[in-house]
Amino acid sequence: MSFTASATTLAGRNGHVKSETGVVDLDLAMPKPDGSPGKPGATNPEELFASGYSACFGSAVIAVAGAEKLRPEQVSITADVTLLTENNDFRLAVVLKAHIEGLEASEAERIVHKAHEVCPYSKATRNNIKVELEIV
Missing domain, CATH: 2.20.25.10 (N-terminal domain of TfIIb)
Known part of the structure; x- marks a missing residue:
């Protein structure tokens, strides 16, 4: 597909x-x-990118949790996308904040890190821009 x-x-x-x-x-x-x-x-492009990344990453979290037979009650992802400018050099940085209800903190952290391995946006940005993961 x-x-x-x-x-x-x-x-x-x-x-x-x-x-x-x-x-x-x-x-x-x-x-x-x-x-x-x-x-x-x-x-602006950063807001559009944040919208797409948060939606895609949320789906990755749900898929990874499901593959592990975990059923989070709610998954909420906030993507903070920052446009960094220095001496006419423009870069992006992302902080993904995951709030996962219904899982233990250690389970949520494991799921988020696995989701970061499979999410298409994470794959596209890997080794290209700084992406931080937070459990909130």
């Missing part, structure tokens, strides 16, 4: 992005220096 998602952006970070399906249809704007939105109602 394979799946391809397609989106087109016009005018980069201060433009507009629309997915082929039309479900994503958003204005983009550079955040202000204080990190607040650059334009009301607009998003």
